Structure formats: C-alpha cells, structure tokens
Amino acid sequence: MIDDIKALMKERKYIITLHAKKRMDERGFSSTDLTTFIMNGDIIEEYSDSEPCPSALILGTVAGCHCHAVVALCKNHVRIITVYWPDEEKWIECKTRK
Numbered sequence: 001m002i003d004d005i006k007a008l009m010k011e012r013k014y015i016i017t018l019h020a021k022k023r024m025d026e027r028g029f030s031s032t033d034l035t036t037f038i039m040n041g042d043i044i045e046e047y048s049d050s051e052p053c054p055s056a057l058i059l060g061t062v063a064g065c066h067c068h069a070v071v072a073l074c075k076n077h078v079r080i081i082t083v084y085w086p087d088e089e090k091w092i093e094c095k096t097r098k
Contacts, residue, residue, distance in 0.1 A: 001056055002043050005071060005078050009038055014078040020069075023082050033062045034083060038069055044095050053079065059086075059094055066094035
C-alpha cells in the first residue's frame with residue numbers, strides 16, 4: 001500500500017481535503033512538509049475496510065518532530081484526510097496506540 005501511495009504522491013495525484021487543509025494551517029504544516037513526510041513515512045496502521053477507499057495512518061517527521069497523516073488510497077489518487085501531531089497520552093513512541 002505504501003508503495004502505491006508514494007507513487008501517486010510522486011505523480012502529484014493527490015487531493016488534500018478541506019479538513020486536512022484546516023488542520024495543516026492550525027498545526028503549521030506546509031504542503032511541502034506534508035508531501036515530504038508522506039514520501040519518507042511509514043504506515044503504522046491500515047484500515048482496509050474504509051469506505052470509499054482503503055486508508056492508512058502514516059508516521060513521518062516534520063522539522064524533526066513526529067507527525068501522523070491519515071490518507072486514503074483511491075483508484076487514481078491519494079486523498080489526504082487529516083494530519084496531526086501525535087498526543088503522547090495516546091501513543092507509545094508515536095507508533096503504537098496506548
């Protein structure tokens with residue numbers, strides 16, 4: 001799944017949802033930060049039953065800090081659903097839910 005996501009991202013075949021854009025603004029993510037962190041990130045959770053497209057939680061870094069993005073892998077594009085800084089109270093080393 002990550003290879004398909006990265007291939008579509010490289011081809012600039014992605015959509016950033018309005019929700020994700022709002023969260024990016026609130027959290028200081030630029031579009032470049034987002035694409036770079038997804039291209040260098042790893043999937044830590046997969047949601048294969050998501051509708052309308054399977055989705056995944058990607059762990060990456062922005063400015064040396066861990067961050068998460070939820071993305072959906074659609075037929076011909078990636079849909080960026082949200083981005084956030086993982087809460088230490090909910091995550092162990094940003095990789096595993098408590």
